[in-house]
Each structure stands twice: as C-alpha cells, then as structure tokens.
Amino acid sequence: MSKQSKYQADEKGMYGRFGGAYIPEMLYPNIENLKKVYKEIIDSPAFQQEYKALLKDYVGRPSPLYLAKRLSDKYQTNVYLKREDLNHTGAHKINNTVGQILIAKHMGKQRIIAETGAGQHGVATATACALMGLQCVVYMGEVDIKRQAPNVARMKMLGAEVKAATSGSKTLKDATNEALRDWICNPEDTFYLIGSVVGPHPYPDMVARLQAVISEEIKLQISEKTSKDYPDYVIACVGGGSNAAGSFYHFLDDEKVKLVAVEASGMGVDSGETAATIALGDMGIIHGSKTFLMQSEDGQITEPYSISAGLDYPGIGPQHAHLFDTGRAQFLSATDKEALDAALQLTQLEGIIPALESAHALAALNKMQFQKDEAVVITLSGRGDKDMATYMERFGF
Amino acid sequence: MNRLKKLFESQENICSVYYTAGYPTVNDTMPVLEALQEGGADLVEIGMPFSDPLADGPTIQASSEQALDNGMSIQLLFEQLETMRESITIPVVLMGYFNPVFKFGVEKFIGKCQEIGVDGVIIPDLPFDEYRELYENLFNEAGIANIFLITPQTSDERIRLIDAHSTGFIYVVSSASVTGAKQNVQQNQIDYFNRVNSLGLQRPRLIGFGIGNRDTFATACQHAAGAIIGSAFVKLLGEHGADKQQIKAFINTIKN
C-alpha cells in the first residue's frame, strides 16, 4: 500500500477535509505520545509476530471467504461472505482489541478503558484484557446496560468493571464522553482502547490498520477462488466504520474495486429516527474528529436511532467522510425492516444467522445490480447470537 | 481585550467566575452576570452549553443539559448579551466547545463577540495549530483574546509556545482532571504552579478547575494572578437560582 495514498491520513491525521485531533489540552500529551509511537510499534517485527500469532491461534484467522451459493443464485451473481462472524467473541471487533492491547503493553500502560454501545467492543476489550492480565474499565450508557444484559454479564465474567454513563442520553456517545473524561483524569497509567475508526488522530488510522487484515485476506482468498486477483465489489456496514475500513483498506487505491458502505437508516433517512450520518451530511466535530455527524441547527449532537445498537452512532469515521467526499466509496443506507428481511433471508438460504449490523450490508443486495460473472464480497462483521431477543420479538419465533 | 489587559495590569488576586448561560432558567444569563459584577467578581466566563462537554465534571454537565433543555443556544446568548455593555464594565469571556461555534460560523461568531463587547474566548477543543493557521488573524483583528489551557502534563516547550500566541491570559488547569470543586490543593500541584512561574512567561495566568472555596482560592492566588471558580458557583445557582444576595455573599466569602 503506497504511503502517499490520497485516501489515507496525512501527518496531521487529515483525510481531505476530515479528521484531525480536536481535543482539549488535557488530552494533548497522551494523543501526541500515541501519535509518535503507534506506527513504529505496529510496524515492528516484535509486534507483528505477536499480533499475527494471536490473530491465528486466538482469534481463529484467517476467517473464511465463503461463496454463498444459494444467495448467489438468487441475485444472479457471485456473493462471497467474509466470515468475521466466526472470529472469537463473534465479530471483527477482536482484531482491533488484540492489536491495541499489544500497543498498550508496549507503551507500559497498566489500565485499559473503553466505551461500548451494544457491548460487542466492550466484550472484545474485556477479552483482550483478561488475556493480558490488564485492568479493564468499560463505560456503557445506562440505557444500553439495561438493553444488553448478556454482554454486561460477559464483561463482568471476564473481569472487567462496567461503569454506567449516566449523562446526556445515556448511550454510546455518552459512554465515549465518560471514557474521555476518565482518560483526562488518568493520563499516565491509562490506555484508551477505542472501538472504531473514530476519535482523534491517530485512532482512526490505528484502528483501520488493525482491521486491515480483513482486506489483506480477501485479496489473497479471492485470487485463490476466482480467476481475478480482486473482487468487483466490497460491501460492508458502517457504524463508526471499522469493519468497512478494514474491508476497504488494501483496495483503496485499486479503483477497479467498487467500495460500498451501508449505513443504518432506522425508520428511514428523513424520519428523524435514523443513524444514516452520511445521508444527512452535516459537518462538525465529534469526539475529537472533524467529520459528518448528526446535529441540531445549534450544533448540539443529536441521538441516532437504529434497531442495531452497533450502528447507533451519531458520527462516522473521518476516512469514510473523505471516501464519500471523493466519490471513492458509494454510500447506501438500509432501514430496520430491510436489515431484518436480509437477516432472515441469509439465515434461511445459507444457514447463517448474521448480526443485525451485518444484515444492513446484506440488504445492499436488493439495492444494486450485478453482472453474472462479478465477484461481490460482503463482510459479515458478526454473528447474530447477541440479537436473538430482537429477532424473536420481530419474527415471533 | 483592553479590559482584560487593564484588569491584569491593575489587580492581583483576580476572582474569575464561570457559569453556564441559560441556567438555571433561560433568562438568568444577564441577571447572573449583573449580580456577579455587583458582588465583586473581577472577570466572568460565560459557558455556552454543549451536548457533549467532555472536559466537564457532573455539575457543569448537568447545568449544560438543563440550559439546553431551556432552549439555550449561541444565537440566543448573543441576543441576551446584545446590550450588556450598557451595564457591565468587567471583562467577559465566552467558554465552550468547538462544534457549536463551528456550526455557528467562526467568523460570524468572532464578529458578534466584537460587536457586543466580549473580551475573550476559551474553546478547549480547538487545536492550537488549527487556531494559528486559520483563526489567529481573525481573533487579533477583532481584538478578541483566545485563551489556551495548560495542564500539569504540558511540556515547558509547549507552554512557551502557547504563551507566545496568547493575547489575554493563560488558563492553568490545576490538575489532571475534569471540572469540579476539590477540597484542597496538593503539594504536587504547587510544584507545577512553581514550574510554570519559573518559565518567565509574558502572559498572566489564572488557575482553574477544583477551585471553589476561600482556601483553594487563596492558595491559587499565591501562585498566579488569580483563580477561576466554576462548579462551586454553578452548584450555588442550581440551589438558589439567580439570587442576587446569595451570589454576592458567595463572592464575598471567596474573596475575603
């Protein structure tokens, strides 16, 4: 991957007009320090060796690229599923947490903090902390703690302390605020392990690099399975955008590969009950990054809505804002209903129950036209176990 | 800016008070400001509430939430302060997070500040480099001071750089902390204040975060031009509303 790619962050962490580090001075030394060391650590042989070994033996990588035959027949093309749902803890989130935990260890940090919405990133962080024997504090909105009891229990069983964010709307954005406040108060011993390609530079770039293994594998696997060494499409869902960033990473400069990101539009883009950040297209600053976000006329950040807790974030990673700006990626959105239908369809055609987040990516199949000989890769970011309560309620099983 | 300059040239033990605009009720902004001036505050920082105040502790978070529920906005704040210079002679500084200012338009915001007689602005999450590249000229031409924060973790080199680009005063955050009153000042904080004072900076400093009673105020004043009281005052507003007598009594106990 060329370092000069116009789709990657520059020295200041800008992706075109997005990104940067809009943080109060209290966080400046921490962010500067991380900025100085993260690339060096990630590129070091010691890190790479340890990281690769964990991805292989602990996470269970490479994750398969599976040709979904019955789904392909239905859409008259070749649909490949990148099976991140088969990872340990059930989603792509673990790729990032094992990577960041190693960075934290290299930096000599003793205490890990994280934010979580549905609890997937919290579980992946608590898992990595248990593995490394590090103290773990996960901030979670009070409302989400009530909605996601099984994941709260998992985190506790893994030894993490789950702290309720009781400010604002008591959901993901407030959990993120609480984590940032914790970091302000504990600047020296604590590492903030962010769960997506959001936050101040260098987080978006660091998390994208740690998820880039997804596209690295797709590239290899597609050339093993087809006569071409690239897919025609890569489709992924976007909350903050980490599974999409990882799925796109090694294809960004290969313009033959069409990149498609799918946001959650909840009850519909114009319903007021949505998380389709790009579709609404308002620029501003959220959690230290300049990007598109959902806000009021007065610049107050508003609450998103989606049936899928993992896509329920009022911003989007700055790289995605730039991919939209430059037209490099196409942005679609899927409603709750479209995602539910896509989840049921995948389950009954292929015997795979997807996470609700991933179901949004699958819903794109109904919104696009493909050729018979094209290779369409969809990243199945996670498995549906955590969403069974919603499926039971919606489908009446 | 002249008001700020004059204040720092003519006075020691400066008592600066922070409060959230539109709190506890939406029309309290001006009455609180007037009461603070009457009560003897030397400088006032008016907080522009934000939905996600990530450098603030529970007290200011709650006041911001209440103010937003009350319908507070930057637009409304400027309307409330439109004629403040008919009665207010002390320096007034606006403090808030970058997103609402960005959304309002930075140029328009600074224009408005100049028009109504605001002396300075504190935007904790506006990066120093971005300020220098995009906004420093704008602030300087309008005569609006941009006030930066420093913390115990800020290096000497960076403090000097910040000093060189400051026009009003430097906001010395007293410890690694979000806003909120503390009972006392620790030795390691005093060491940090001494370190800052040994740098020979050109700009005066005010110490803030965790200052909320007579003792902490007096200690801070020994190490800077004065101190900033935030959460403790906001708490008082929450309990008593914009009560003139209470506000005067509060300033009196802090200063004397």
Ligand SMILES: Cc1ncc(COP(=O)(O)O)c(C=O)c1O
């Ligand atoms: C299975 C799954 N997919 C996707 C997401 C959304 O995150 P991102 O957009 O960072 O990939 C989540 C977040 O919790 C998730 O659990």
